[in-house]
Amino acid sequence: MSREPDFLENLRAELSGGRRWLDRAIVLAYAVVAGLLVVGLTMAGDRAFALFERLYDAQPWALLVWTPALTVVIVWATRRWFPGAAGSGIPQVKAALEPALPPERIGRLVSLRLALAKMVLTVGGLAAGLSIGREGPSVQVAAAVMQHARRWLSPGTVIDARALLVAGGAAGIAAAFNAPLAGVLFAIEELYGRFEARASGLIITAIVLAGLVAVAVFGNHSYFGVIRVPYLDWSALVPGVAVTLAAGVAGGLFSRL
Template identity: 65%
Template sequence: MRGEPDFFQNLQDELSDGRAWLDRTVVLGYAILAGLCVVLFTLLSETAFEWFMHLHAAAPWVVLVWTPALTAFIVWCTRSYFPGAAGSGIPQVMTALDPLLPRDSRHRFVSLRLTFAKIVLGSLSLLGGLSAGREGPSVQVAAGVMHDARRWLRPGSVMSERALLVAGGAAGIAAAFNAPLAGVVFAIEELSNKLEARNNGLIIAAIVLAGLVSISAFGNLTYFGSIEVPRLDWGAILPGVLVTVICGVLGGLFSRLLTASLAGMPDRFSAFRKRFPVRFAAACGLMVAIIGLVSGGATFGAGAEEVRNMLAGESDISRLYVLLKFVATWITSWSGVPGGIFAPSLSIGAGVGHDVAQIVAGSNASALAPALIAMGMAAFLAATTQAPLTSFIIVMEMIDGRPMVLSLMAAAMLASLISRLISRPLYSTLSHIMMRPLRGDVNAAQGGTDPSPLAGAPAPTPPADR
């Protein structure tokens, strides 16, 4: 029978291991740096979008030239110098965590160089008014910073490269949304099947520390403020289920469309994108600009301001907003610019909740609208990412919606289930596509074949094809 722990002996052993404490200090120091990088990214992207909106207000038709030109420039820079910075950034981090990835290839997906590129090019995407967010890219930004900590850690340190990447990616979510709990759940649900017992405390400490850096910069405020949650009776069930089902179907279709587009469909548009990616990007920018003008500017950017207006009951968006934002976000992602879909997905889901409240709730619309909008955000994000736990916790922390925990959880779970009937998980599928060429090399060296379900899918366009 083992004796009780010897407190003083354990304390002495802990304090005497100076190298272990140095490793912990390095990791936590890099967590602070990761949080600062996300804060910088936030400030740059918000400033960039403000400048774009000033341009749009002063001369609306100028965006028909500005947005396509800047989109083409961003894609040219990305493909020429920073191919690993394209898109959301979450699939890149998942690829870097793949155990089959050769270690010397990890820098192609996470590094300080890509962190810098993601911050600058992601901010330029919002300067062009594209329908993209900074939250997903913040995962790659923070992961690149945390991964650099490995050079200062001793061989055999409890913080492996994998642990650093998990901590960094989750810290990016925590700092971007000012939601540390969401960061922890994201680490478990998306980036790792489980946290290793020997270092989970340090990983969580790094996530929380990065979140605290964001709180220190922007205050302990929720992303969308606090909403007044009405007393939900049986009359709210039908509108809530309707919002959830619509978001589940739309989110599943959105995920499937994004996967097919980014993988390369056998159609003329995909062929043109492969042959002339910069020209294709310019055409995508033009389409986003046209959609933005048609919507009165509502579809430009991530959509956070529109969500705030909806929650406050001050929105006058068109009933076509959901469709227009859906298309603008898809085209933006298809263009190949660095940019995420978290915030646009939240705005699409909010639009669904807002519309259902206006159409179904009738005289009770103003009271039910905030709850239905929140459910729509959680449901659409869960359907798109198929990460229901992360989705409902993000929304709960963004709106201070603890009274709606069960409603948000149910909406996210049901929408994710519906989405799984339509589409594969978005980020893991995109990560698999990124891994296919590298996995093929590994399997060829081992005399095996690629067992994946996407073995017949077209490979992504190589970086050299500009």
């Protein structure tokens, strides 16, 4: 016969686990650091792209030299010293989460060294005017920071390296776009199935905390601005259907090719 859980007994057991609380504090501290790094990447990226725009306004023809030259330097440095920093960043984190991947190879995909390189290379790419975004780099940077916390946790902790990678990847989204709940949704949608049930509450807390760091810096505003939909009447029906059909056909042909 099942009995009701003893609230006081469970509370006493929870509060008596000092090492467990220290592990939680370490994870949350790393979440704050991850949020700060992503915020720094966001601010540096915005300034780098503003530099590109000023150069475009002042000397547009200079970009014919500036963009290719800086791109060559970025590609050369990436291939020479930081091959793990190439690409978006999200595929690297998802690959690091694969159970079949040996633990010693995770460092080739996410590490503090790659995180710092990713930040510098991303800022350089934005200064060159390359068509890149911060979503992937933010995921890889924050995942690398959170994964580093594993070395300070107790041997018997239920928080494994892959749970930290999930927290870091989602924390990167939360901090990059000033949207804590979006980070939780990203973890569920993109990194679904990697949560440890015993650590899920802590992981979600870490994601939200990293997002709140961004909110504290940038304020509680919508990153993508406010969408104002104009009044629509029946005159938009035919063009709307035409564009929808054309986009569907083009997408299908692209997928087939």
